[in-house]
Amino acid sequence: MDITSQTTYDLIGGERSLQQLVEAFYPKVYSDPLLSPLFNGDMNEIMRKQKMFLTQLLGGPPLYSREFGPPAMRARHMPFEITPVRAQAWLRCMREALDEVEMDGTIRELFFARLSQIAGIMVNASDKNERED
Ligand code: HEM
Incomplete structure (x- = not known):
């Protein structure tokens, strides 16, 4: 395949790499x-959702939206108190x-920069007394 037609999803190694990543992350x-x-829900379910979301974020098939509709990630995170310290964590x-x-x-730099940007958008509460040392 011509490098110019490869998505970030392909470049990071596709489904297998994202599976490994969510299994390391959660x-x-x-x-x-x-x-x-x-995080009180089923870990396997959140891994599955995150893998689908990241797949489409990186230019792979729109798996998350096919099952759940528009990502609307900030809205979906509103039930949770996400402070700057939690975003850093x-x-x-x-x-x-x-x-x-x-x-x-x-590829890691680009991917991480994208995640940092989204994490910043998820912040919906201010830090109170929590500190991350
Ligand atoms: C900034 C810090 C973040 C916190 C504290 C956080 C926390 C959470 C929590 C508590 C849930 C629900 C888990 C459950 O259902 O049991 C969730 C769901 C999810 N998060 Fe985050 N999140 C953060 C950032 C992000 C980022 C940066 C992304 C994407 C790059 C992301 C993608 C998702 C997805 C795809 C779901 C599943 C949504 C659904 O229910 O369909 N989150 N997150």
Whole structure:
């Protein structure tokens, strides 16, 4: 395939890579003291949803929207109190997961920058006394 017609989804290694990433990421989220109070649902289901969302975010098939409609991620996150410190915690878990699956180079930089931008948009509450050391 011509490099110019490859999506970011292809470049990161497609379905297999995203599966590895969500499997590395969510156990960290569920055991993070700042994030775990928000995550009470089935881990396999959130992994499945995140994999579908990231697939379409990166230019792969629109799996998430086919099943759930418009992503509207900020609205879907409104029931949860997402402070700047929690957004940083989410991104730290993601950085560790990216290390674990050994995604590096330019593609990692671009992907992480995109996730950081979305995480910033998810913030819907201010920090009170929580501090991340
Ligand atoms: C900024 C920090 C974030 C926090 C604290 C957070 C927290 C959460 C929580 C608590 C849920 C619900 C889990 C459940 O149903 O059990 C959720 C769902 C989800 N999050 Fe986040 N999230 C954050 C950022 C992001 C980002 C950056 C993305 C995408 C790149 C994302 C994508 C999703 C998706 C796809 C779902 C599933 C939505 C659905 O129910 O259909 N989240 N998130």
